[in-house]
Amino acid sequence: MIRCNLARMMGEHKMRIADVARESRLSRATVTLLYKETAQKVDLQALDKLCELFGCEIGELLERTNSSNADQSTRK
Numbered sequence: 001m002i003r004c005n006l007a008r009m010m011g012e013h014k015m016r017i018a019d020v021a022r023e024s025r026l027s028r029a030t031v032t033l034l035y036k037e038t039a040q041k042v043d044l045q046a047l048d049k050l051c052e053l054f055g056c057e058i059g060e061l062l063e064r065t066n067s068s069n070a071d072q073s074t075r076k
Contacts, residue, residue, distance in 0.1 A: 003063050006034045009054050024049040 010020060017035055021028040026046050033039035034050075050061055 001065050001067055003065050004034050004037050004039070005061055005063065006031075006050065007037075009056070009061070010035065013054065020050075020053065024053045026050070 006020075010016070015023075017028060017031050020026070020035075021031045024031070024046075026049055030039075030043075030046055034042065034046075047058060047061065051058055054061070
């Protein structure tokens with residue numbers, strides 16, 4: 001599973017969705033989907049703009065985590 005740390009980063013910088021959308025020039029819808037971790041696809045340019053805005057690397061914004069325990073038990 002891929003986790004997006006945008007909500008955490010926004011909290012650390014005391015930014016709202018509207019602030020991120022305005023400063024990154026991304027649509028509010030794109031920022032909201034990433035914030036809520038409901039995005040199915042993300043444009044590389046959008047990720048680049050967010051990394052630039054927060055002064056971070058892609059690995060700080062996105063991280064791969066293990067699947068839930070339920071998913072793991074069905075694979076055994």
